[in-house]
Amino acid sequence: MKIVIVGCGRVGSVLAEAYDAAGHEVIVVDLSTRAFDRLPGEFRGSAVRGDGTDEDTLRRSGAEGADAFLALTEGDNRNVMAAQVATEKLAIGHVLAKINDPVRAAAYAELGIATVCRTTMLADAVSGFLGLPPSGIPSMIAPRGGHHGGHEHQPLGSSAGAPAGGEG
Amino acid sequence: MFVLVVGGGKVGYYLSKELIENGHEVVLMEKDRARADQIADEIGSIVVAHDGCEGKYLGEAGCARADIVAAVTGDDEDNLVICQMAKHHFDVRRTIARVNNPKNEALFRHLGVDEIISPTRMILGSIEQDIPVHELLHLAALGEGELEIIEAHLQDGSPAVGRAAGDLAMPEGCSLFAVIRDGVATPLRPDMTLRVGDKVIAIGPSECEELLHEQLIGDDPEAVTPRR
Numbered sequence: 001m002k003i004v005i006v007g008c009g010r011v012g013s014v015l016a017e018a019y020d021a022a023g024h025e026v027i028v029v030d031l032s033t034r035a036f037d038r039l040p041g042e043f044r045g046s047a048v049r050g051d052g053t054d055e056d057t058l059r060r061s062g063a064e065g066a067d068a069f070l071a072l073t074e075g076d077n078r079n080v081m082a083a084q085v086a087t088e089k090l091a092i093g094h095v096l097a098k099i100n101d102p103v104r105a106a107a108y109a110e111l112g113i114a115t116v117c118r119t120t121m122l123a124d125a126v127s128g129f130l131g132l133p134p135s136g137i138p139s140m141i142a143p144r145g146g147h148h149g150g151h152e153h154q155p156l157g158s159s160a161g162a163p164a165g166g167e168g
Numbered sequence: 169m170f171v172l173v174v175g176g177g178k179v180g181y182y183l184s185k186e187l188i189e190n191g192h193e194v195v196l197m198e199k200d201r202a203r204a205d206q207i208a209d210e211i212g213s214i215v216v217a218h219d220g221c222e223g224k225y226l227g228e229a230g231c232a233r234a235d236i237v238a239a240v241t242g243d244d245e246d247n248l249v250i251c252q253m254a255k256h257h258f259d260v261r262r263t264i265a266r267v268n269n270p271k272n273e274a275l276f277r278h279l280g281v282d283e284i285i286s287p288t289r290m291i292l293g294s295i296e297q298d299i300p301v302h303e304l305l306h307l308a309a310l311g312e313g314e315l316e317i318i319e320a321h322l323q324d325g326s327p328a329v330g331r332a333a334g335d336l337a338m339p340e341g342c343s344l345f346a347v348i349r350d351g352v353a354t355p356l357r358p359d360m361t362l363r364v365g366d367k368v369i370a371i372g373p374s375e376c377e378e379l380l381h382e383q384l385i386g387d388d389p390e391a392v393t394p395r396r
Binding site for chain 2: 054081088
């Protein structure tokens with residue numbers, strides 16, 4: 001499938017490398033070309049320098065028609081904005097925003113954006129290590145329906161050999 | 169009225185000051201502590217030295233009972249998030265965002281921000297009024313931005329010159345309502361004959377700009393040269 005990753009930081013670059021190696025079409029967008037140093041030499045996807053919150057930049061980078069869009073920059077708000085551009089302007093179905101502020105993550109999940117929150121994820125991992133109960137706040141929140149009246153969130157790639165993923 | 173202002177730059181500072189002078193209750197959020205202290209020294213203890221994008225601090229600053237939230241930081245994505253959090257998480261009735269990149273104006277409206285303030289567009293507008301780069305000047309946008317007030321400066325070669333205003337074929341939904349002649353503004357009557365030098369003020373949907381241009385400015389490339 002075609003996957004757009006905004007933010008080529010630690011998480012973004014690891015995922016870009018993995019998805020590219022697995023044969024997916026990967027487009028990475030970052031404001032700084034230096035960030036692309038994190039990508040391995042054999043990376044075959046495209047690395048585009050530009051603002052991932054800008055609709056024109058995303059279109060130019062080939063994000064149209066992507067199967068998935070991952071907003072993984074260091075800024076919660078950049079991720080939120082990029083995710084909304086991807087959903088509203090590019091009509092990409094599977095959009096995920098990394099939001100490290102748990103309150104903001106919950107609020108945007110209400111608005112129909114899938115969010116992943118490193119803060120609660122880490123906190124729960126630490127508590128788990130100590131054998132203490134987790135926070136009870138989900139660190140990965142799938143949309144419950146917002147802007148679009150709630151399409152069910154289905155994991156991508158669950159059905160092996162999905163018809164859309166033929167181009168390699 | 170209780171107004172929560174986020175962003176203590178020049179805009180946030182002067183806005184807060186003015187609101188207080190007009191008797192409103194104001195809380196200003198500024199995440200830079202030094203800047204926050206400086207503002208507090210000048211206009212009093214209305215400053216919360218925290219990041220207004222963070223849900224927890226927005227709540228502590230009283231966002232839930234704010235009548236208006238004005239997000240005026242220098243970062244568009246921050247302003248968007250502040251307004252959306254205020255609107256959807258704290259049920260604030262009216263949100264105002266400063267939009268620094270004019271490209272984001274439509275997006276912000278689409279995403280539910282009530283009021284858009286675009287300093288870049290305002291500055292461009294003011295400069296265009298002094299330097300006639302276009303023969304059609306955008307004076308203001310109305311409503312959600314779908315209607316515009318436009319000024320057309322009639323020059324030699326304009327197909328409208330010498331004709332009665334009522335005889336011009338206007339695009340649908342578009343009307344000419346005033347003329348500025350020799351510095352005096354008057355309502356435009358249908359029997360008024362238009363002259364070179366007239367500034368005709370029109371209101372209409374932004375899509376009809378091209379047709380307005382044809383009718384009032386003409387297609388003659390010579391007429392495109394700005395003259396004043």
